[in-house]
Ligand SMILES: Nc1ncnc2c1ncn2[C@@H]1O[C@H](COP(=O)(O)OP(=O)(O)OP(=O)(O)O)[C@@H](O)[C@H]1O
């Protein structure tokens with residue numbers, strides 16, 4: 364009997380977690396839909412949106428740029444090691460470019476921005492929740508989704524591709540610097556190898572990914588901040604959850620998108 | 628005459644905590660109602676349920692002829708346009724300067740210069756000089772933040788104003804200035820006001836009517852003149868601040 368009731372308890376526990384998961388997913392989807400609706404329909408807070416673009420995009424440039432620079436440099440060295448085993452050192456330039464533009468630029472850039480921006484957004488909106496500023500917005504006839512969520516979502520979707528485009532250039536440059544100075548490629552050959560084998564689709568697929576990641580990053584920041592628990596601890600949890608969930612969702616979305624581009 | 632605001636048998640439970648257990652209260656147009664009651668009895672929850680910031684589990688909330696607890700979308704925005712609210716904690720937007728906070732709603736129909744001038748005039752009414760206009764809320768003291776919140780609540784001359792503990796954290800002189808201001812707002816602007824306070828001198832200064840909230844219901848309500856000889860044991864204990872009586876002080 365004891366075994367049976369323990370087993371029942373075990374099943375009930377699983378059931379409760381599955382239900383909880385569905386409930387959380389449903390809440391997130393509703394939140395996202397509401398965010399998108401308010402993003403598209405008027406009224407627009409342009410000043411807020413521009414401010415968020417500066418915060419999310421412009422101030423992330425140093426972090427994303429440095430990440431790309433070192434990643435490009437490392438990639439050149441590693442591919443040289445691997446390529447030399449097949450006497451194919453010549454592929455370094457093209458593979459660095461393809462690797463950065465299709466994959467590492469958007470993913471590493473997205474993750475760096477997730478750490479910076481999701482946390483900041485969750486902390487800011489969470490604090491506004493806890494100190495009743497969101498209630499105050501409502502009583503001042505301002506929809507918090509329009510004033511807080513939509514500008515951040517727009518800023519994420521618009522600025523992430525721009526950030527990643529810059530990261531692409533800097534990453535390829537990192538590979539170039541190592542290729543020319545360390546691996547003794549000729550500068551002109553490295554550049555022509557990079558340019559000749561890179562297709563528009565490579566670059567575009569990376570930028571699409573970036574736009575999706577920008578949405579995920581800002582959405583997770585807003586969602587966790589908006590639903591923050593009470594007190595400083597509530598805001599702390601919201602911040603952590605925002606970064607963790609944004610990072611995991613970036614990896615998951617990255618696989619799905621890559622699969623999509625792969626079949627297309 | 629129909630009440631401006633009517634709460635009918637409003638219930639609200641948070642988790643297992645039954646905060647409101649059937650609050651019924653009418654506030655007439657142009658009347659200044661003061662709600663008193665112990666800390667944590669649900670006074671703030673009561674006014675938030677009128678604004679729809681807290682959704683009642685049961686009961687009805689009416690503002691004019693609108694069901695405030697049911698209204699959504701554009702109608703809700705129109706209803707909220709009638710309100711000004713001072714939150715207990717101020718709830719100033721800390722990414723905006725003081726004058727931008729005060730002028731938040733004015734900016735929809737005024738240009739920047741006019742909104743700023745109006746904001747500075749409102750700040751003067753709560754005893755703050757123009758030098759505070761360009762500061763951020765984080766740079767102000769608690770009592771100054773409270774007064775900025777008050778200026779924001781009255782800035783757009785709303786029909787209905789809620790003040791959640793307007794004088795808490797202010798010195799006695801400033802408290803009196805604020806009490807006077809609230810009285811003026813009701814008399815001059817003809818606004819309907821609902822004020823929460825613990826301060827009995829404020830009650831006597833600003834109230835037309837008083838309601839006492841305890842155990843999730845309104846224990847007593849009546850004109851402020853009757854407060855001292857109403858014979859209600861809850862009111863007696865509260866206004867004299869006795870530790871013993873029907874209101875249990877948990878120690
Ligand atoms: N959002 C919420 N979630 C959970 N509990 C809440 C929430 N808001 C209020 N409560 C609870 O409801 C009760 C009443 O809160 P309320 O803020 O209305 O008290 P109050 O009468 O305004 O007290 P005070 O005079 O101290 O401000 C408290 O016990 C509080 O813990």
Ligand SMILES: [Mg+2]
Nearest residue numbers: 670671715791
């Ligand atoms: Mg309160």
